[in-house]
Amino acid sequence: MNEKYDVIIIGGGMVGGTLACALADSDLRVAVIERAELTPFDPDSEHDLRVSALSIASERILNHVGAWDGIVARRVCAYRRMKVWEESETAASTLFTSDDIGYTHLGHIVENRIVQLAIIERLKQLDNVDLIAPVDITAIDYSPGSSLIELSDGRQLIAKLLVAADGGESKVRSAVGIGVHRWDYEQHALVASVTTEYGQQDITWQQFTPTGPLAYLPLTGNNASLVWYNTPENIARLKSLSHEHLLEAIQHKFPACLGNVNHCLSVGSFPLRRQHALAYQKDGVVLIGDAAHMIHPLAGQGVNIGLLDAAVLAEVLTGQSAQTDNEFWSSHVLAVYEKRRKQHNLSIMQTMDAFYRVFSNDHLPLKVLRNVGLRVAGKLTPARNKVMSFAMGLEGDLPAIAR
Ligand SMILES: Cc1cc2nc3c(=O)[nH]c(=O)nc-3n(C[C@H](O)[C@H](O)[C@H](O)COP(=O)(O)OP(=O)(O)OC[C@H]3O[C@@H](n4cnc5c(N)ncnc54)[C@H](O)[C@@H]3O)c2cc1C
Incomplete structure (x- = not known):
């Protein structure tokens, strides 16, 4: 017999897993389907390659769930x-500090796998949530209010509401016929997990160059994550270097404040794409996280806006549908989520595009403009506060659990 759920979340990544945890106190019966098997955390292990800068809003959401x-x-x-x-x-430089605005910190850098492990540990404690993993989807038969999902282990599940939290290449989004607006940035990112001569840092920095930014994200101890943005060709060339030669290239290109880099632990490269779903919902299906939007990572906002999607959707599913006669999976209810998130995400995408165009450029008037911009952002209190509240995820129509 087919197993029936109110909500089936496809993708137990950082965003899908958070939605499941946020539905903990609801009457909804929830399943999370995840195809990957996460290796448990070992405190003596090297840092993973994939890390994220989590905003204050994300910390609040993850704390609440x-x-x-x-x-x-x-x-x-x-x-x-x-x-x-x-x-x-x-050129101008701008330093933002948490002391300026009375906070103890501006955010955290965390390995993605650790965020996912902590979320999965939490959702395993919930009575109304089943984690079904590792398993893939073999078929999706979309039908508003009763979609059928076939799993690679032969099981069949039925969902009133399907949630696409399965990332940028979302199978769910394609299966239900929601298109995307997409273009590739002419930039790739090389990410390197390294150790440096300096002990633990409390600063994250980004130097803008005409070919793209160079970024430093601190990790525990003398570990750090470096991000080098450049043309696809140059990133492919850098990635093909031995770790020894890559270290030389990093040392040559990155600013002196990085200090000596001792070891390169792992390296990866990522094509950068902007992608936005044409709709976030229709009867019986809803998109969250990268399944709905992918943005340039230069300001580290991708998962942060995804966690806001998850928190707002949980708020709408548990609040809005109770206030109306509409089913929680109906487009009438899901449109409230779409309205609250789509415009906010679009404005963040546009801000990232503006950064990308203004900073990855050697055009003289733009150079002058961005220097003026950096000086203004550094000196004027309202402008400083605006930049900081943006980076901390505290702008816009926040769900209650992020306030
Ligand atoms: C170089 C780089 C740096 C970044 N840095 C930051 C940063 O500092 N801060 C930030 O906020 N964002 C950052 N991002 C963006 C961030 O990584 C993404 O926005 C985030 O991972 C999206 O999370 P998600 O859960 O929506 O999707 P994903 O992380 O893609 O997770 C999707 C999940 O669904 C599962 N899945 C997929 N298909 C199926 C299927 N068919 N069946 C079952 N399960 C399935 C996958 O296994 C995965 O667990 C960065 C991105 C890049 C490329």
Whole structure:
């Protein structure tokens, strides 16, 4: 017999897992389907390649859903300062500090796997949530209010509401016929997990160069994650280097404040794409996280806006449908979520595009403009506060659990 659920979340990544945890106190019966098997955390292990800068809003959401303690118990690095500047020695630089606005920190850098492990640990404690993993989807038969999902282990499940949390290449989104608007940035990102001569840092910095930014994200101890944005060809060339030669290239290109880099532990590269779903919902299906939007990672906002999607959707499913006669999976209810999130995500995408175009450029008027911009952002209190509240995820129509 087919097993029936109110909500089936396809993708137990950071965003899908958070939605399941946020539905803990509801009457909804929830299943999370995840195809990957996560290796458990070993405190002596090297840092993973994939890390994220989590905003204050994300910390609040993860804390509220009961996953934050599991993150802190594993490995996390708070940052209190954020610095941005241009390549040239004489150019403006701007330093933002949490002290300026009375916070203890601006955010945390965390390995993605640790966030996911803590979320999954939490959702396994919930009575109304089943985690079905590792298993893939073999077929999706979309039917509003009663979609049928076939799993690779032969099981068949029925969902009133299907949630696509299965990332940028979302199978669910394609199966239900929601298109995307997409283009590739002419930039790839090389991510390197390294150890440096310096002990633990409380600063994240980004230097803008005409070919793309260079970023430093602190991890615990003397570990750090470096991100080097450049043309697809140059990133492919850098990635093909031996670790020894890559270290030389990093040392040559990155600013002196990085210090000596001792080891390169792992390296990966990522094509950068902007992608936005044409709709976030229709009867019986809804998109969250990268399944709905992918943005340039230069300001580290992708998962942060995904967690806001998850929190707002949980708020709408548990609040809005109770206030109306509409079914919780109907487009009438889901449109409230779409309205609250789509415009906010679009404005963040547009801000990232503006950064990408203004900073990855050697055009003289733009150079002047961005230097003026950096000086203004650094000196004027309202502008500083605006930049900081953006980076901390505290802008816009926030769900109650992020306030
Ligand atoms: C270089 C780089 C740096 C970044 N840095 C930051 C940062 O600092 N801060 C930030 O906020 N964001 C950052 N991002 C963006 C961030 O990584 C993504 O926005 C985030 O991972 C999206 O989370 P998600 O859960 O929506 O999707 P995903 O992380 O893609 O998770 C999708 C999940 O669904 C599962 N899945 C997929 N298909 C199926 C299926 N058919 N059946 C079952 N399960 C399935 C996958 O296994 C996975 O667990 C960065 C991105 C890049 C490329």
